[in-house]
Amino acid sequence: MTVYLSHGTPLESYELTKKDHRWQKDVEQIHRHVKAQAEQWKAEESADPELKQARQDNVVRVLKMMASWPMTPDHELMRWRIRLYCGHIHETSRHSTIESPVLHGSSSTECTECGRNPAAIVAYEPVGLKSGQPVPQPGPPATPPKPTRKQLESQLAELKAEVAALKTARH
Ligand SMILES: [Zn+2]
Numbered sequence: 001m002t003v004y005l006s007h008g009t010p011l012e013s014y015e016l017t018k019k020d021h022r023w024q025k026d027v028e029q030i031h032r033h034v035k036a037q038a039e040q041w042k043a044e045e046s047a048d049p050e051l052k053q054a055r056q057d058n059v060v061r062v063l064k065m066m067a068s069w070p071m072t073p074d075h076e077l078m079r080w081r082i083r084l085y086c087g088h089i090h091e092t093s094r095h096s097t098i099e100s101p102v103l104h105g106s107s108s109t110e111c112t113e114c115g116r117n118p119a120a121i122v123a124y125e126p127v128g129l130k131s132g133q134p135v136p137q138p139g140p141p142a143t144p145p146k147p148t149r150k151q152l153e154s155q156l157a158e159l160k161a162e163v164a165a166l167k168t169a170r171h
Contacts, residue, residue: 002078005100008123010083016122024085024120027108031118075131083123088113093130100124 008014045052077093080101084090088111094101101124108118147155 002099004126006125010081010123020122027118027120077130079127082121084111084119086116
């Protein structure tokens with residue numbers, strides 16, 4: 001079972017930490033790098049039409065593959081309340097087996113409110129499954145109920161029968 005993690009309280013006033021500033025810098029850097037990469041590809045492609053065609057075919061192939069994937073059903077989606085670097089609160093969803101929304105390279109997102117892109121996720125908390133089912137809470141391990149006198153008596157009778165059977169088998 002997935003134990004969902006929280007980090008800070010998105011809705012309360014939040015003071016950005018040093019780590020948040022560094023994180024934001026990191027995601028901006030990655031974003032710039034990806035953009036630069038795309039620019040480079042574009043330049044390469046305009047110089048080489050064959051390469052352009054090959055890359056386009058590749059993209060089409062991947063998109064077709066993604067379109068054929070089944071949609072994740074709602075009961076497999078976990079909703080998260082996230083606070084972004086810019087201070088805006090959003091809701092997002094991840095697969096229910098993922099215990100935190102910042103895993104798997106998704107530690108930032110575009111803020112649809114102020115347009116900051118990327119904006120690092122600085123606080124988050126689970127809201128609930130998209131299907132409306134409650135979040136399974138990790139509780140203490142279930143202890144079996146104490147046996148009743150009747151159950152003990154029948155258990156004793158069973159043991160007696162077993163002992164008797166063993167005795168007969170030995171003779
Ligand atoms: Zn924002």
